[in-house]
Amino acid sequence: MQFTSTQRRALAWLSIAAVAVLALWLLGPVLTPFAVAAVLAYVLTPLVDRLDSLCKGRVPRVLAVAVVELVFIVAVLAVALLIVPILVKEAPLMREQLPLLLDGLAKWLKPLLAQLGLKVALDPVSIKAFVFKYLNANVEDALASLVSSVRLGGSFAMAVLGNLVLIPVALFYLLMDWDRFIAQLVALVPTRLRPGFDSFVEEADEVLGQYLRGQLLVMLIMAVFYAVGLSLFGLDLGLPIGLFTGLAMFVPYLGFGIGLVLAALAGLLQFASIKALVMVAVVYGIGQFVESLFLTPRLVGERIGLHPLAVIFALLAFGQVFGFVGVLVALPASAVLLVAIRRVRTSYLASPLYQG
16 A cells, blocks of 8 residues: 555654654653743743843843843742731631631521521530631641651652752743744744744734733732722731732632632631621622623633633643643643634635535
8 A cells, every 4th residue: 555645744744743742641740840931931031032132232141031030930929928928817817706707607507407497406615626626736746747748748749849949940041042942943844834834833922922911911900909809898918818819810710719718718707797708799709700701801812712611621621631730821722722723724614625
């Protein structure tokens, strides 16, 4: 059996794709920090180039890379550290307010259960004693448990620490030589495919740029909205919780969910009344409505052309295959895939197979 030249080329590309997929599957844990560093390098390279051009060559590129990477790391740590004042203040509040909340819950549940014909004996004293047993647990016991878990999951802990060190190092070298790496990759593309490849990359780059700018703008607007909204209700931790909720939206749905839980818990511990639930319902309800129906569709969705159902599917699919990193890169990767799907659809509609 003899294959035509077209069939041979198709088999060659299928073989290359199969080998690439197999390599990604086998080396997934090893490639994860490099993949994260590559995504960050793609985002931060324009900033390095802009700083380099502003200095007009008077400052070495290595200094521009170091400044941009340091600012990025500080920004990420600042968002993560917003959780610290929340936890520091909520821990003692939990010990103070939890007995009152339990008493109120018991008084509310007893008549309700009685109306339903259920006789349940609620002993608030026993419940409070049970809860306080864990809230006032010995610090040494907690540390011992932590050390034990670290020993049991030592390889996981070492992998996490290794990635935390490896990602900044890989990011530094990628930022230093990003243009050279890209040029070397482009050089591997066959000459006859170069025009189509270049136009595809340009379109994908434009879509990704629109996505990143739109997503950053949405995050900043919602961070201000949640911080102001929670503060107007009198929540002491309104500023850190609101800022964290908005800035954590770079992880779709997860950031919003964590912020909502933190706000509800802080509100219940501070107000110990229905005001906490009203606050969360009003602020987060309006925020989700505005963000989902106005901000994201106009600033992100319309720019990359992804339907909300496609967004949900992309998050689930990438998260299933690549874990937490997959959730982070789901929408940018989907934007690139969308460009490819558009081109395949255009080719199909112009093909004899479709036109008959």
